[in-house]
Amino acid sequence: MTGDLPVRFADVAAAADRLRGVAVETPLLESEALNQLVGGRLLIKPEPLQRTGSFKFRGAYNAISALRPAAVVAYSSGNHAQGVALAARLLRIPATIVMPADAPRTKLEGTRALGAEVVTYDRAVDDREAIGRDIADRTGAVLIRPYDDARIIAGQGTLGLELAEQAAHIGARLDAALVCCGGGGLVAGCATALTHLVPGIAVYAVEPVGFDDTTRSLAAGRRLGNEPGGRSLCDALLAPMPGELTFAINAQLLAGGVAVSDDDVARAMRLAFRHLKLVVEPGGAVALAAALAGKVPTRDRTIGIVLSGGNVDADLFARLLAEAA
């Protein structure tokens, strides 16, 4: 059924081989308190514990280690930036990263600390893809796209592969999985692995309200963009529309999409603080938020939850913690 898709399970398995001993195999966590809140069983993959604090290192290392270019360039709001920067440094390849000037400080500083050259742009007026292509043209660097790339998708899919294997290891049968979605690379990769390994599983994309392009595109059967001018806490999930490759995969493999509000996200971050002892960034908390807000059925079901990253500034985190839970 998936033979005609741009990424197959074998590509994810090959990425897992490439990442072994390089990426962290994040543990599978579970909380009695969260399970009680949803009346089911949540099996949680905590990518804040991944190198660079998000899943993005998986795809970046898979793509760059396969290509071995002389130099790389990438555009990113911050997590892909750090993933590319660390992967390039480990492979001794120079990296230039194009980032919005208003990206979280922790992401800007983290990318520079990993040795990459950072070029900032104005999110409101500049075209980051054009800036990235221009740098690639001038310097001969290979552009590492954030999601619409088969090697990136396969690398992100290793998270889904681990989730399936770790759930099986403890004797759990996943009924569904909730995965955050910006451009759709992570959910496409995870769905490739999960639908192969767990027949019948329902994989959902989770997006912020106002940036639910994949959810609406899945319902419409064609790619739709977001209305301009939307705002969201989830700086990592602001892609304007689904990717071509990612949507081709997601349209075939996903059960659907759901959207969560900033309030849903803040509550999930507080509950992750309290019950999981994890720092989760807004975009990284949407899947847990969807489960807690009842966006999909949870009662008596076992659901994989991807916490995709933890790169959040201390002042924002402290402010969200201080709000009533």
Add this chain to the structure above:
Amino acid sequence: MTGDLPVRFADVAAAADRLRGVAVETPLLESEALNQLVGGRLLIKPEPLQRTGSFKFRGAYNAISALRPAAVVAYSSGNHAQGVALAARLLRIPATIVMPADAPRTKLEGTRALGAEVVTYDRAVDDREAIGRDIADRTGAVLIRPYDDARIIAGQGTLGLELAEQAAHIGARLDAALVCCGGGGLVAGCATALTHLVPGIAVYAVEPVGFDDTTRSLAAGRRLGNEPGGRSLCDALLAPMPGELTFAINAQLLAGGVAVSDDDVARAMRLAFRHLKLVVEPGGAVALAAALAGKVPTRDRTIGIVLSGGNVDADLFARLLAEAA
């Protein structure tokens, strides 16, 4: 050499068998940024990810599952309370926990949520041991001591066993380990495992300034208490003096003790937030604080760091995050 001690390596190995599939085998984490800060390699065991949010579940489950009493009672500032409460619930044994009225809310609420009956006392005037003994006498419950008990020490030692095995698995050779110390059960158990499995390792107890009874007792060669009236952020580490059993072990196996200030602890909590994406409570951060503050040599050395728990109230965590790093 350790044959005459109250806990032997075989006791820790037996505890590990009892805890397999019940306790979380917490992962071994590493951060490029933290390694750079200390000029060495820190291999970090994150017990905030343990069930109940601290290592205390290990010892509690080991003791209660070995004894299988009709009922249990314990006194604790909160982490042992939750460890005993969950272990008792899993083993279907009623539990009464004696806690200070000013314990962190998250610990009081967490203990009640696990089904235990909570009896509070005034830390300034009441004798918690007497209250615990009185409940034990009246109800026939078995008192589960927080640290001065061979089964508790053996259970906590499983953390050290995992640290040694996980470090060996990635080909790392531990030069030293830093372990937090209140009554000394965790460091005694960890030292039992680590000195057996890693010959030549230097294991240090880390305490808060003002509660450095084990550090001074190790130097003096006999048990010394803390001056009354001391204050510390580290609510989990306020035991008045070393235990009899724990000191017998620690005097023979430890390389020494060091003490860290509240400022050292707050900085370690902020750096764990930023670079590890973990919520660490003050008492859980003293070992990382000691490494970052240069209390032991770190340059070009590989050091095991125990983060012992993450049960901290949101308002305190937010306040410490907001202070300048």
